[in-house]
Amino acid sequence: QVQLQESGPGLVKPSGTLSLTCTVSGGSISSSNWWSWIRQPPGKGLEWIGEIYHSGSTNYIPSLKGRAIISLDKSKNQYSLKVNSVTAADTAVYYCAKNGDTGGWFDPWGLGTLVTVSS
Amino acid sequence: EIVMTQSPATLSVSPGERATLSCRAGQSVRSSLAWYQQKPGQAPRLLIYGASTRATGIPARFSGSGSGTEFTLTISSLQSEDFAVYYCQQYNKWPVDFGQGTKLEIK
Numbered sequence: 001q002v003q004l005q006e007s008g009p010g011l012v013k014p015s016g017t018l019s020l021t022c023t024v025s026g027g028s029i030s031s032s033n034w035w036s037w038i039r040q041p042p043g044k045g046l047e048w049i050g051e052i053y054h055s056g057s058t059n060y061i062p063s064l065k066g067r068a069i070i071s072l073d074k075s076k077n078q079y080s081l082k083v084n085s086v087t088a089a090d091t092a093v094y095y096c097a098k099n100g101d102t103g104g105w106f107d108p109w110g111l112g113t114l115v116t117v118s119s
Numbered sequence: 120e121i122v123m124t125q126s127p128a129t130l131s132v133s134p135g136e137r138a139t140l141s142c143r144a145g146q147s148v149r150s151s152l153a154w155y156q157q158k159p160g161q162a163p164r165l166l167i168y169g170a171s172t173r174a175t176g177i178p179a180r181f182s183g184s185g186s187g188t189e190f191t192l193t194i195s196s197l198q199s200e201d202f203a204v205y206y207c208q209q210y211n212k213w214p215v216d217f218g219q220g221t222k223l224e225i226k
Binding site: 045046047048059061062095100103104105106107108109110111112 | 161
């Protein structure tokens with residue numbers, strides 16, 4: 001079965017760039033699927049950030065105002081998230097997740113990784 | 120954006136009893152509604168999609184119902200492992216939206 005695992009720095013300075021990678025195992029990232037990033041600020045709810053298709057097409061939540069970029073690395077079966085100009089409001093647990101085969105739900109999810117924005 | 124409102128914010132129920140959680144959408148999402156369970160320190164787990172279809176491996180005590188703007192997640196006989204936070208999510212209209220969650224706690 002497909003499994004996902006996030007990796008990346010846990011601490012980013014304000015105005016810097018958050019960079020995370022999701023490694024997919026048990027399945028190919030080149031399959032006909034969308035792959036998403038979702039975040040959860042400490043003690044708060046879930047926010048979908050964006051998604052990428054196996055072709056490289058992307059969609060992002062408008063509220064990020066162009067700060068986010070999602071990319072694919074098919075040779076490593078990975079996809080990545082970069083968010084620039086980060087502030088404390090970007091502090092959250094970041095999850096990668098596979099979109100549903102026939103709909104916009106998410107399953108499975110990675111374990112999540114906490115990214116703190118602080119100087 | 121579609122506002123997803125979950126109620127109640129906290130629900131206290133005794134083990135073995137039934138729990139009923141509600142999710143209301145600000146506009147119709149047809150049957151494009153999913154439910155997730157999240158335990159402390161863990162990632163959310165998909166329970167229900169299509170408003171009423173259980174995900175793989177989800178026990179039959181979990182059931183979902185509703186369409187349009189009103190949805191319900193029912194847990195028929197609460198087990199100790201069911202006490203967690205539950206989120207609904209609409210995927211009828213882009214971008215997807217999550218509710219704020221219902222915390223199910225032991226009474």
